[in-house]
Structures are given as C-alpha cells and as structure tokens.
Amino acid sequence: MPHLLTYAIFAPLAGSAAIVLLVLLRPLLRLPKEQVDSASRLFALVSSGLSFALTLLLWAQFDGARTGPQFVDHAVWIRGFNIEYFVGADGISIAMIILSGLISFIATIASMPWWVHDDPQHPHFSKRMVPGYLALLLLLQGAMLGVFCALDFFLFYVFWELMLLPMYFLIGIWGGPRKEYAAIKFFLYTLAGSVLMLLAVIGLYYGSRSIPGVPLALADGTPVQHTFNMLALAQLGQRGLFQTLTSLFGYRFDRVVWLALFIGFAIKIPMFPFHTWLPDAHVEAPTPISVILAGVLLKMGGYGILRVNFGILPEATRFFADMIAVFGTINIVYGAFVCLAQKDLKKLIAYSSVSHMGFVLLGMAAFTPQALSGAMLQMWTHGIVSAMLFLIVGVLYDRAHHREIEGFGGLAARVPEYTALMGLAFFASMGLPGLCGFVSEFMVFYGTFAVYQTLVIVSASAVIITASYYLWTIQRMFLGKLNEKYRDLADVNWRERLTLYPLGALSIFFGFYPQAVLDLVNGSLQQMSHVLRGAF
C-alpha cells in the first residue's frame, strides 16, 4: 500500500479538520449539542483507530534487516529553500511510530465518556467542550506521528512545534486545579528549547554542501547547494563535514550545534535539570493527555537525540558521551529518590518517568549495540507501562477525586481487579523479570557495564529505591485496613478494561518476547553503534 505513512499522519489531522468543519456547520444544520458531541467522538475513534491500524500494517510490512528508510514519501515542498515533504520509517523510528499509533488510540478511547460515574460536583473532563477537546487531541496525534516519520529537518521542526499548541490547550482547558500554570510552564520550557533547535537546524542547513560521495539533490533530482534531508545530513556528518566548519564563539561548530539541539531534546525527555515542567504538566493534565505525554512525548526527546545528535553529529556525540551518561545516572537516582517523597500518586508516577527516562540516556551514551537497543526498548516499554500507570491513576481519580496516597488504604479487598492491574503495572515498571521493564533495563545495564562501570553500579542500586517506592505505595494504598470512605468504591469498568488489559498484556508479552521490537530496530542501531564507535 503506497503512502502508508502519509495516511497514518494525516488520518488524525483529517479527523480533526472534520470535527472543526462540523462545529462550523452546526448553526446551519441546526444540530443539537449532543449530536455534535457524539459525531465528534465517532470521528475521533475512526480516524485515530485508522491511524493505529495503519501503523500495525507498517509493523507487518517492515523489513528489519534493511537499514535505509522504508515506506518513503518524497516530494518538493518549498523549492526556494530546498524544503521537502519527506517521510519514511527506519529502525530508529519504526518502534516509535507504532508506539505513538498505539498510545494515541488508547488515549482516544480513554477520552470517551463511557461508563463514567456522573457526579455533578466533579464534572468529567470528557463531557466538557467535547469537539474542541477531540479536535486538539487528533491534531496532537497527527503532529506526534509526523515528528517520528519526518526525514526532512524542516518538516520535523514544523511537526515538533505543531505539537505545542494542542498540548497547551489540552492541559490548560481540561486540566486540574493548577492547569494554567502547568500549561504555560510546559509551553515556555519547550519553546525555549525549540527556538535554539531552530537555529541549530538552520546552522546545519547552511553548513551542508555536496561532498564527493554525497551529492545533494531534491526529490526530483535537481542538484542543490544545501539540504534539510536528515539522511543526507547524517551521511555528511559521518564523513566529518561539520567538524571542519568555522568555529562559533571559540568552540567547534559541531559541538555548539550539538549542544543547542541536545538542550531542545533534553527538555523533552526530560533530563535533569530541565525536568521541572514535567511533574506539573503530568499532574494537571487530564488522564489521556498524561498518557500521551508520558507514553509518546517524552520519547521524542530520546528519538531526537538518536536521530539528530547521534546520527548527524557522531564526533560531537563522542565528545559529550560522558556527560550524557552522568546526567542519565542523575536522572535515574534523583528521580527515584524524589518518588520516595511524593504524597500524590500521579506526581509519584511522573517522577518515576524522570527516573526511567534516565535509563534511555545512560544506554544511549554507551554506544554498544546492546545498550542502544536497550535504550530503544526502554522507550518502548516505558511508553506502554507509563501509559498504563497514568490510566490506573485516572481510574482512581475519577472515583475518589483526589490522589493522596495516604488517603486510601486496604483497597485490595474492595477492588481486587484494580489492585491486580496496578500491581502488574508497578512490577512491570520496577523491572520484575518476566515483565517488559526488566528486559530493557537489563539490556541497558548489560550493554553499558563495559563502558561506564561505576555509573551502572550506582544506577542499578537505584532500582532498589524504585522497588521500595512502588512497594511502599502498594502497602499504603491497597493493604492494611480499608478506609471506610471507600467502602463503595467501584472496580474498573469496561472502558477502563478496554485500555488497561491490552497494555497489561503487552507488558507481559514483551517481557517474554522483546524480540518482536528488537528485530525491527537492531539493524539500524547496530549500524549506528558502528559509526559511533568508529573512533574507539
């Protein structure tokens, strides 16, 4: 099927446009509000589901042995500036594309008001300004997929920024009590990072030129002076072009550009000390948006570093590798300790993301094929598990309207199914063998040990902290005496089952068969590892 990626990106965008059109036509057609809401929900489910189905089709058709891009769509967009519409999937992006299709669809289901407990005092977010919410959600989904598929740097940047607007409104309008603060903080942090990134992108563009072996040309074959083509840039970078350019501020060109790009991506991951937007954004966002934030948005940072910093500027990456590893370790240890101190369940899970994304940084910094694959797998498993965790928090919040860990107790007796699901998610997240978190963390440690022994030992010890905050949380919330206030707490309903069971099943499946993902990514990552270790 041709144009598979383009359809996957534009299906949600088309759904979004359809909803906007419906709202505009509403006065003309004299539709009641309920009908518009239902129709919007239908559009959202169909377009998001279609996009997910297309990413599954990608999975089936993707050839993991090839290292080049597949499912390529390539056309000239703005000729004056050599900007192209260029999308494709390779080993670095395919896992993230599938993940974002999956998580987007899960988030769409989680945005439906099915089986919602009606409580006039606490109106459910899924019943407020429905068309607006869904239109923004779909816009966000399309932009996310676009970021992972784009192979033209300008296109990448446009999708990257396009994500900010819907996210701002989704947190700011449908979020919790401190939503405005959280939304603006998220926006400012990310924009500050991305304007620097824009300069770096333009800098790379003007730094690029045809060299023997790497002729630059547009999709239609017109030879050009400079290029935004990320694959061509990567080839130029691997041949050392960017190291030879005029230095900036007394530092080497490629290192300055590397840092500007890295800061932009590190904010997204989020890497300590740029992580402070994350707890606010996660806690205030409505459940499906937290799911997308943790499940997909954080991965963009890791993906960007792999695709851009590692791919295009390998020499500078070698220079900064120790720094990445140290910051990765800080993320792991610091995040885990902060989790111990959290009283709010959602905040605890938000900080656990900081800790778990540290494994991605640590694994990438080692450059070995096992560690790189481990880092990629960690992004995948964290995407699945953290999405599940936020859904689980959402279940409780919908019923109790608060998330204080100490405010519960003995819930296991009252809601056994919920307890089992939460236990599964917690254990998968802390890396229990047999569940997916274990495989990826193990691969990161195993692949990194030869390079950064001390850091691995420190990080591995932090796993004990991880276990303790999860176990302690289980103890406080589910064991002991039942809090009388929650005598009538309802167990998970069908909408929640629809989202939680698939994710739970996947976290077990990938615990036993991580090869399903690794087969897709190994080829490209081995090649990348080869390039990165070239100087060793």
Add this chain to the structure above:
Amino acid sequence: MEAAIARNLGSLGAFLPEIVLSAGVLALFLLDLVFRGEGRRGRLTWAFGIVLALAAAALAVTPSSPRGLFNGMVVQDGLGTFFKWLFLATAAYTAGIVVHSKEISRARLGEFYALLLAVLLGMDLMAVSGDLLMVYLSLELVSLVSYALAGFRKDDVRSAEASLKYVIYGGVASGIMLFGISYMYGLFGTTDLALLGPKIKAFSGEVFVAQTLGGATAAQLALVVAVMFVLAGVGYKMASVPWHMWCPDVYEGAPTPFTAFLSVGPKAAGFAVALRFFGVGFTEAAGGGLVNTATVPWPAIVGILAAITMTLGNITALGQTNLKRLLAYSSIAHAGYLLMGLAAASILGFQSVLVYLAVYLFMNLGAFLVVAIMAARTGGEDISAYRGLVRRAPFTAIAFTVFLFSLTGLPPLAGFTGKYLLFAALLQQGGSWYVALAIVGAINSAISLYYYLRIVKAMVLEPPAGAGGPIEVPRTYGALLAGSMAALLFFGLFWSPLYGASLRATQALFRG
C-alpha cells in the same frame, strides 16, 4: 532644460498610481460634501474602495522595470511596487476596520478617508524615493497627515496627547534626519542615492588609504554621523529604539483603526527607505552576495539596534495590561526582528524583511481588528475585558489566538515563515556575531510567547468576567478575520509565492 522637462513629462505615465491617489484625496474631500444622510457611511467607503481599486489597477498596468523618474527623484522598480501593493492592502484592511468603527464618527468619515489616502500617497513616495530630499519630503507628508489622524478624536484627551507627542518626537526625528542629509550633501555634493553609491565607495577607498597612513578618521566619522542621523528619521517611522518613545502613547490615544494602520504602514515605509538607502547607497552586488562598500559598519549598527529594540520591546510588553499599549511594545519588538534582516545585509536578509512585513500585515492588522471589535462592543481595552472571550465570541477569540501565535512565530502559521527567514538570513552569513544576534532573536521569541499567552489565557482558559453575554461581530469583520487567518495559514505552509515575489523585488534593487 527642455530635455529635463521632457523627461519629467515622460515620467508621468509611470507615475499613474500616485496620480490616482492624489486625485482620490481631492475627490474624497469633495464627496465628503456631497454624500449626506443615511447611506453616507457606505457610500464614502465605496468611494474610498474605488480609489484604492483604481490605484491598484494603475499599479498593475504600470511596468515595474527599473528606471528613474523625474530626473532621479523617484525610482520605479520591483521593490517600490512590492511596497505599494503592501500599502494598498494595509489601507484596504484599515477601511474594513473603519466601516463599523464608532471612533470615527459618520460626520468626519470623509475627512478620515481623504487623510488616509494622503498618508498612503506619502508612503508610496517613501518607497520609491531615489533621492534623500525626496525621502525627507515624502516622510514629512506621511508624518504631517499622521499627526492629524492620531489626534482625530478632538474631544478625547488621550487622542490630543497622542497627537502632540507624535508631533514633538516627529519634529525632532525629522530635523535630525535633515541634518544628516545635509552632511551627506556636504560630503558628496549630491543627494541622489544612485549617484551617492559610487561616491561613497570611492570615498571609503580614500578613507581606507588615509587610515592606513594614520589619519583622516574625521571624514569617516562624519559619514558615520550622517548615517546615524538619517537612521533617526527612518527609525522613528519603524518605531525602533531609541526613537520608539512616541509609540505606546500614540497607539493608545489614536483611534484604533488608525493605530492598526500606523502599526503596519509607516513601519513598512520606514523599512522601504532603509532598504533602499543601505541597498543602493552602501552595498554592491558581488559574487551572488552583497558587499558593504563603505567603511561605515552599518550592519553592526543596525544589528545592535535590532538586539536592543526587540529586547526592550518584549521586556516592556511583559508588564502591560492595556492591549493597545501591549501591542505597541510588541510592534516595537517586531521592528527589532525586522532590523535583524537588514543587519544581515544580504539578498536573503532583504528578502526576509519583505516577507516578514507582508506576513506582519495580516497578523498585526488582525490583532488590532480584534482590539477594535472589543473596544467597540465592551468598551474595554484592558486585558481583563478579554476574559472568557472564547465563550462570548468564539470565532473572534480563535482568530485572535491564531494572530497571537503567528506573532510569536509558531508553525504552521506565517509568522514562523517570516521569523525563519530572518534567522536563516543571519545564519547564512555565519560567524559568531550573526549567530549571537540570532540567539538574541530566538530568546526574544520565547519571551514574547509569555505576554501573548497571557491574552490567550484570559480569552480561553479563564471564565468570563461579570455579565458577559455573547458579542455580536459584524459580517465585514468576520470576513476580515477569516481572510487573515486563511492568509496566515496559507503563507505558513506554502510560502513559495511570497518568497519568489520578495526575491524579484530584492534583485530589482541591485540590478538597477
């Protein structure tokens, strides 16, 4: 003598748009006396529209192949034509805002339109001035009529104050400019830009030789002073630091439709003059790029001005609560961004200024249109009046959000296109100095997001203040808002046409 007269007469044909505008000014003053009664507002607007349409038609049939008119006083070329289209669009948009404006009373509408046409004529002349004297005269034409328009609401104290401030600052700025022009004449014996170019180049060569011998810096200094002084008059029109002080007060006091016009038209005209002044007088096309022919470090001067202008504009805007003042400081910041393109001193730099101005027209006029709607419907110019607007007038609120995000420079809106080109122009030049300027610009974009978002937050995230019923928006305004949004989205995604037009206009400057 007779040959000169013949040349002047021959020039008239190519001067058709300006002639149409001049006739239009007179015609509107007459029609102002003729049209009475109920349909007056509509008829006058139609008359104004017809004059604009005739001017546009005249502009379309006038060839824009480069040539000098009136013995070099006026230059006809692609750059001038680009700006004339820009000004026509600005005037048409302003008329669209005036139609339902309560600030311009029916009795004085004809007067307003006639004066607006006169400003338009002045701006057109600024864009095509080939002689510094002509620059000064056309700039004064714009200024003098603008003083009257800024103080158009005679009964309003703030409007009178605005007018007075504008007069005083304007008088000082144009006086300084005239002084600078006299220096130029003293140094080179001519005010014709086309003749100045080679003379400045030769002069700089002499200065360079003298300098290596250890002297003659006084002459060089005189040229630097002359350039700075000419910049004063131009910078005043652009509202760039340190000639920006009039801007917030005049924006606040002037009738909103004219504020809208002021924020785009004269600013663009200032850039038209600056592009021509530096492009023809101080640079030369060589090897596909531009070379500064003078020993005057004007790109550095302009670059420093750019950095100060945008930083000051943005930082001051952070604390504003009156929307007109906030947008005034924002427009100062945008003058700073635009100066970055001039500072790049390259073909792409000049292009980026043109593209940014074209885009800026839609987003800034759109923003002021919303301010005009709100001032008329709720009487509030304060940010608190915008609370919960998305429930009272959803379409207007969404349009305003789009304009503000475009002003911030977020893709896929056209503001991003403009900013991208400005940054690209700087980074194309490379080197730490240009990169540092680009970084200042980038940080400023992030700062500006904060105050633009404050408005968005009030409109979208906060509940309506007090008894906020739905706000009726006239159909003309709705169409303008929709059109602006469509233009911003289109030029954000497909800016090839705009880029091509700017390339042709810029190349015309260096071919002629």
